Amino acid sequence: MIVVPTSLMSQVWLNLDLGPDSAISVVRKDGLIVARHPGLAEGSAIGSQVVPEGLDSQESGTYRRVSRLDGVERFIGFHRVSNSDLIAFAAVAREAALADFNGRIVRISVIAVPVFLALLAMTVWVSRLLMVDRRRRLEAEESLAQNKMLLREIHHRVKNNLQTVASLVRLQPLPEDAKRDLSRRVAAMAMVHEQIYRSDRLDTVDLSMYLRELVGEVVQAFGVYSKVELGLEPAKIDADRAMVVGLIVTEVVSNSLKHAFPGEHRGQINFSLTIGDDGQIRLTIEDDGVGFDPQAVKAGLGLKLIDRFAQQLGGRYEISGNGGLRFVLSIPVAMQQQSGP
Numbered sequence: 527m528i529v530v531p532t533s534l535m536s537q538v539w540l541n542l543d544l545g546p547d548s549a550i551s552v553v554r555k556d557g558l559i560v561a562r563h564p565g566l567a568e569g570s571a572i573g574s575q576v577v578p579e580g581l582d583s584q585e586s587g588t589y590r591r592v593s594r595l596d597g598v599e600r601f602i603g604f605h606r607v608s609n610s611d612l613i614a615f616a617a618v619a620r621e622a623a624l625a626d627f628n629g630r631i632v633r634i635s636v637i638a639v640p641v642f643l644a645l646l647a648m649t650v651w652v653s654r655l656l657m658v659d660r661r662r663r664l665e666a667e668e669s670l671a672q673n674k675m676l677l678r679e680i681h682h683r684v685k686n687n688l689q690t691v692a693s694l695v696r697l698q699p700l701p702e703d704a705k706r707d708l709s710r711r712v713a714a715m716a717m718v719h720e721q722i723y724r725s726d727r728l729d730t731v732d733l734s735m736y737l738r739e740l741v742g743e744v745v746q747a748f749g750v751y752s753k754v755e756l757g758l759e760p761a762k763i764d765a766d767r768a769m770v771v772g773l774i775v776t777e778v779v780s781n782s783l784k785h786a787f788p789g790e791h792r793g794q795i796n797f798s799l800t801i802g803d804d805g806q807i808r809l810t811i812e813d814d815g816v817g818f819d820p821q822a823v824k825a826g827l828g829l830k831l832i833d834r835f836a837q838q839l840g841g842r843y844e845i846s847g848n849g850g851l852r853f854v855l856s857i858p859v860a861m862q863q864q865s866g867p
Contacts, residue, residue, distance in 0.1 A: 535550060536563050538563070544617075544618045545618060547600075551617075556576075577604060588604075601618050603616050603617075685719040688715055715769055718769040719765075733758075737772070737799065741756065744783070753792070753794040754795050759799055763807070763859065778851075786813045795811065796811070808855070816850075817848055841856050842856055
């Protein structure tokens with residue numbers, strides 16, 4: 527015979543603080559309720575299936591059930607008392623168990639809903655900003671593409687206009703040498719614009735490609751069958767400076783073709799374009815012709831133009847004519863910006 531005082535069950539129930547409609551009980555494994563709080567009629571039983579099927583082999587566990595004694599749905603935890611036929615139960619009413627959870631949900635919602643709404647508003651705002659930025663970026667790309675197309679068209683028209691000027695020069699009643707020199711200079715300028723509109727970059731020119739085409743045009747214009755060797759490294763410079771270099775090369779090559787190979791004499795002209803470690807572009811032009819008189823060259827227009835062009839490029843040049851022409855031009859890769867006063 528086991529007797530569990532009601533006061534003891536009441537004290538345990540109070541200590542557990544399970545909330546309203548909760549219950550604790552000690553039940554024999556055949557379903558007889560030995561003790562319970564709140565109390566029931568003497569000799570009450572809950573049936574032979576004390577623990578739901580599937581948990582009857584476990585020492586402890588939890589489940590949910592509607593009580594046969596008072597009809598209240600509860601969450602029930604059980605534990606088998608060692609070395610006895612007794613099982614201890616603690617049951618919490620579903621409403622009481624969920625009341626704290628629901629309260630927490632409400633409290634969290636009071637904080638979370640405004641935060642969520644703020645995040646939602648921020649998301650919408652950021653999305654609109656991204657859409658505006660994307661639209662502006664697309665407009666900028668379209669505008670850039672249009673500007674590039676317009677610049678290519680401008681360079682193309684400038685080239686055509688310069689070619690027209692060269693044709694008009696050839697029609698003028700001028701000495702053949704003068705007309706040829708003017709035509710070559712105009713062609714050198716036109717070729718820069720052709721290089722620009724044919725390339726992807728509109729602000730720089732590949733000097734090696736430009737000089738390769740320019741030298742071919744000058745040699746062809748003279749009709750002199752001299753051998754030309756080109757050793758040109760790639761060098762990018764801005765279009766304005768490339769045009770000036772082209773004018774210098776036109777003057778030097780023209781002078782070489784006119785004076786270095788008199789009569790049926792054939793020779794060779796060598797070109798070298800390199801970029802040194804000091805950031806200088808070095809252009810070397812050499813021929814194996816008869817050479818020239820330095821004093822006569824200094825008095826000519828060609829050397830005066832070369833001197834002005836070299837100053838414009840911020841570079842220097844050396845020229846000698848003993849045993850053939852040797853011309854070396856050194857210019858910086860990029861012009862340094864001059865500081866103000």
